[in-house]
Amino acid sequence: MVSTPKAPKAPDPTQTAAAQTATNVDTAIANAGLSHTNQYTPDGSLEYKQTGNTTMTDQNGKTYQLPTYSAYQKYSPQNQAIYDQTQQTQLGLAKLANDQTGKVSGILGTNVDLSAGNVDKYVNDHWQSGFNNQWDRDQASLDQSLADKGISMGSAAYDNALRDFSTRKQAASDQYLGDMYSNAQNSILTERNQPLNEISALMSGSQVNQPNYVNTPTTQLPTVDQAGLINENYNQKMGAYNSQMQASNAAMGGLFGLGGSLLGGWAKGGFALSDRRLKHDVIPLGTMASGLPVYEYSYVWGGGRQVGVMADEVESIFPDAVAEGPGGFKMVDYARII
Structure with missing residues (x-):
């Protein structure tokens, strides 16, 4: 009998998958290389460099070496100078602020005393003497005025005038203390917060302009259908085999x-x-x-x-x-x- 043609061997699924994976990996590497576009602006530059490789193992145990990239930003010479000066200033301010931390720790460890007694004491310590001095001068003027009128000390007229003066002084004192109470509270809080505000100011500084970069354009290469090509080749061989049969x-x-x-x-x-x-x-x-x-x-x-x-x-x-x-x-x- 006539010799029978041999049928083509069907593609191995594992080999077909491996071939498709290899094609996909090659395409991905090419796309990554095309997408890493270096940028250069007046404020600075952005550059991509391959700095190594990472190993990938697929489900069939085959390994691939994939390139890894790093992005490097660089200021323009002018911005770099600003940045260096700012860093030095901020470092100095940070050291100065650090020196004040002991003071801050003591302040934060003490509760703010806004009790009536402490507020009254603050008014007395800071403003009461000025109020009293003014009324002492007014009383001296009253004594002189009474003496000029022939009203002697200890007389009924003198006692009445002094009584009226004391009443006015007490009313003025009550009004004064009421007006100064709120001021005393604000002053106590200001004295407590002032060191904290100073340290906060020391910790802040000028900021250098950051370079502005546009979005990196992405270039995509189409992936070759390696598995489809392998199967198509097999189908063509099968067609030839059927013709021979x-x-x-x-x-x-x-x-x-x-x-x-x-x-x-x-x-x-x-x-x-x-x-x-x-x-x-x-x-x-x-x-x-x-x-x-x-x-x-x-x-x-x-x-x-x-x-x-x-x-x-x-x-x-x-x-x-x-x-x-x-x-x-x-x-x-x-x-x-x-």
């Missing part, structure tokens, strides 16, 4: 048909004429399982295209299947070789 089946059908028809009667005792000298336009088709070549050809007397073997080649393998026919031409018993 059809040709092989046709050849087999021709051989069996030849063995049954015995070449339209050119036979003797079950043998069919198959001498090479009687054939022309010979085309090889393949081989039988025994190794015998199979051909397509036409006989010299016509009759259409035929499929069969050459008697001289059959005789070397199956001598019993060959006999001599009319005119000395050799014949083949196809039943013995199929």
Whole structure:
């Protein structure tokens, strides 16, 4: 029989997945390289540099080396000078603020005393003496005025005038203390907060302008459908295989048909004429399982295209299947070789 074509081997899913993964990794690396666009502005620059690699292992155990990048920002010379000066200033202010932390700790460890007694004491300590001095001067003026009028100390007129003066002084004192009470509270809070505000001011400083960068444009390369290409190649091979199988089946059908028809009667005792000298336009088709070549050809007397073997080649393998026919031409018993 004619040799059967071999079917193409189906793609290995693991190898196909590995090929697709490798293609995806290559595409990702290319996209990363295209997307890392260096930027340069009046305020500074931004540059990307490959600084190493990281290893990735897929689900099949295959490893890939992926590049890693670092971004480097740099100020313009003017901004760098501002930045250096600002850093020095902030460092000095920070040291000065640190020196004041002991003072702050003491302040924060003491509760603010806004009790009536403490507020009154604050008024007395800070403003009461000025109030009293003013009224002492007013009393001296009153004494002088009474003396000029001939009103002597200890007289009824003097006592009445002094009583009126004391009443006015007490009323003024009450009004004064009421007015100064709120001021005293604010002053106590201000004295407590002042060191905290000073340290807060020391901790703040000038800020350098940050470079402004536009968004890095992203460039995407399309990923090659490696798995699709592998499967398409397999499908093409399968198509070729199916065509070969059809040709092989046709050849087999021709051989069996030849063995049954015995070449339209050119036979003797079950043998069919198959001498090479009687054939022309010979085309090889393949081989039988025994190794015998199979051909397509036409006989010299016509009759259409035929499929069969050459008697001289059959005789070397199956001598019993060959006999001599009319005119000395050799014949083949196809039943013995199929």
